[in-house]
Amino acid sequence: MTRPLTFAIPKGRILEEALPMLARAGIKPEAEFHDKKSRALRFATNRPGISIIRVRAFDVATFVAHGAAQIGIVGSDVVEEFDYSELYAPVDLDIGHCRLSIAEPVGLSDEDEAAMSHVRVATKYPHLTRKYYEARGIQAECVKLNGAMELAPSLGLSRRIVDLVSSGATLKANGLVETHVIMPVSARLIVNRAAYKMRSADLTPLVEAFRKAAAGGKDAA
Ligand SMILES: Nc1ncnc2c1ncn2[C@@H]1O[C@H](COP(=O)(O)OP(=O)(O)OP(=O)(O)O)[C@@H](O)[C@H]1O
Numbered sequence: 663m664t665r666p667l668t669f670a671i672p673k674g675r676i677l678e679e680a681l682p683m684l685a686r687a688g689i690k691p692e693a694e695f696h697d698k699k700s701r702a703l704r705f706a707t708n709r710p711g712i713s714i715i716r717v718r719a720f721d722v723a724t725f726v727a728h729g730a731a732q733i734g735i736v737g738s739d740v741v742e743e744f745d746y747s748e749l750y751a752p753v754d755l756d757i758g759h760c761r762l763s764i765a766e767p768v769g770l771s772d773e774d775e776a777a778m779s780h781v782r783v784a785t786k787y788p789h790l791t792r793k794y795y796e797a798r799g800i801q802a803e804c805v806k807l808n809g810a811m812e813l814a815p816s817l818g819l820s821r822r823i824v825d826l827v828s829s830g831a832t833l834k835a836n837g838l839v840e841t842h843v844i845m846p847v848s849a850r851l852i853v854n855r856a857a858y859k860m861r862s863a864d865l866t867p868l869v870e871a872f873r874k875a876a877a878g879g880k881d882a883a
């Protein structure tokens with residue numbers, strides 16, 4: 663008997679938009695998934711061959727890249743930050759829209775990039791930050807934070823931050839202004855490449871179901 667597929671989904675803010683997408687693709691988690699008091703991390707679904715794990719956004723990519731989960735949903739920010747060769751991201755789900763941007767305190771006019779050789783940046787995205795600056799001949803010294811990056815400039819940790827921006831409210835509330843967009847972000851369906859080959863009979867129809875679910879969402883909009 664083949665092992666059930668494990669589907670990894672992030673417990674953060676993508677979850678709310680991901681659940682209707684899963685439902686459109688024919689997957690519904692068991693009732694316990696919605697019980698806020700439950701400490702369970704793995705859940706059965708209406709599909710006997712598919713179970714769901716709920717993990718942190720960055721860990722979705724790690725579980726799927728290592729084949730511990732075969733399929734998952736995660737932001738393109740995470741896919742690009744890790745750049746795992748084992749991850750295949752076949753469907754843009756058109757949810758979780760935001761952008762990865764550079765920000766700095768209001769009133770500190772942005773230095774001319776052409777004159778800079780080194781920057782210090784607080785971020786959860788050191789790989790993408792270094793890559794962005796490297797392409798401009800600037801060496802980025804990254805201070806890794808896991809959240810609340812917006813505090814870094816006022817507390818003297820770094821002048822700049824690289825973080826996700828959506829409405830811009832968090833930057834505004836913390837006296838910061840967006841100076842450059844590094845990349846637009848949306849959530850992707852990700853699949854482990856080896857599993858995709860070895861379990862293509864299970865995974866190909868699932869990928870197609872998500873492709874249709876994402877296109878259906880657009881039609882409905
Ligand atoms: N402001 C936002 N608007 C839209 N999408 C966002 C926003 N912030 C984050 N996202 C998307 O949601 C994903 C998860 O973000 P979030 O920081 O909420 O996750 P999380 O699970 O709480 O992370 P962790 O627990 O690892 O800190 C991000 O990788 C990004 O793709």
Ligand SMILES: O=P(O)(O)OC[C@H]1O[C@H](OP(=O)(O)OP(=O)(O)O)[C@H](O)[C@@H]1O
Nearest residue numbers: 809810825826827828829830831832833
């Ligand atoms: O532009 P806005 O609409 O204000 O959204 C941006 C905020 O959203 C994300 O944080 P989140 O709320 O997910 O919390 P986190 O800092 O714990 O990651 C991101 O890290 C920003 O702080």
